[in-house]
Amino acid sequence: MRHLLLALPFALLPVIAHANEHHHHDHHDHHDEHASLGSHEHGVAQLDAALEGTVLEIELRSPAINLLGFEHAANSAEDKRKVADARAQLEQPGRLFGLSAEAGCKLDEARLESPLFAGKGHEHEHEHEHEHEQHDAGTHSDVHAHYRYDCSTPDALTGLDLRALFEAFPGTEKIQAQVIGPNGQQGKLLRAKQAQITF
Numbered sequence: 001m002r003h004l005l006l007a008l009p010f011a012l013l014p015v016i017a018h019a020n021e022h023h024h025h026d027h028h029d030h031h032d033e034h035a036s037l038g039s040h041e042h043g044v045a046q047l048d049a050a051l052e053g054t055v056l057e058i059e060l061r062s063p064a065i066n067l068l069g070f071e072h073a074a075n076s077a078e079d080k081r082k083v084a085d086a087r088a089q090l091e092q093p094g095r096l097f098g099l100s101a102e103a104g105c106k107l108d109e110a111r112l113e114s115p116l117f118a119g120k121g122h123e124h125e126h127e128h129e130h131e132h133e134q135h136d137a138g139t140h141s142d143v144h145a146h147y148r149y150d151c152s153t154p155d156a157l158t159g160l161d162l163r164a165l166f167e168a169f170p171g172t173e174k175i176q177a178q179v180i181g182p183n184g185q186q187g188k189l190l191r192a193k194q195a196q197i198t199f
Contacts, residue, residue: 042063042066043171044172044173044174044175045063045174046061046062046175046176046177047059047061047160047176047177047178048178048179049160049178049180049199051154051157051181051199053154055148055149056148056150056154057147057148057149058093058145058147059144059147060090061144062169062172063141063142063143064141064142064143065171066172066173067169067172068082068083068086068171069082069171073115073116086143087112089169090143091110091112094107098162098164099149100156100157100158102156103151104152104153105149105150105152105157106149106150106151106152108148108150109146109147109148110146110147111146112143114142114143115141116143158198159179159196159198160177160196161195162175162195163192166191167192175191176190179197179198180199181198181199182199183198186198
């Protein structure tokens with residue numbers, strides 16, 4: 001299963017590049033939509049999802065500022081509260097991804113990684129921090145969330161609806177979503193008013 005998610009950004013590059021050729025609303029959007037996958041861009045997040053058999057895996061990668069409103073270490077009581085609130089929402093992903101109740105998806109694993117969550121005992125945080133520091137010398141912080149579900153009726157899971165995620169984290173303006181499911185693979189740029197993608 002893991003290989004599916006790892007292959008997504010590479011498998012979908014031609015699909016996304018082709019789709020982006022048809023989005024020339026203005027210079028700002030044109031630049032945003034051609035941003036390289038995995039780049040740290042404020043307001044933009046990446047989501048990969050793969051449904052294989054009864055297993056659904058979802059990965060969300062976002063600059064911390066989209067979720068928290070800041071990227072520095074949480075020193076003040078207010079900043080620490082924002083970190084705790086964001087974590088609490090990310091630890092209840094069912095609502096954020098709009099999974100249909102009919103699919104009977106039960107969360108098997110949830111893992112959150114970010115330099116801002118350091119000291120909380122989450123797996124691989126030290127590795128992520130090291131990579132992060134090498135990447136941008138500590139000037140940016142990212143949040144990486146990974147979820148695995150077991151769905152008793154996967155045929156009822158037709159897609160994801162991220163409206164609640166946009167509402168919970170208004171700093172997130174766009175999500176580059178990439179999915180693999182029974183009908184193949186696709187990529188789509190989602191916004192608050194167009195927040196659904198089908199498998």
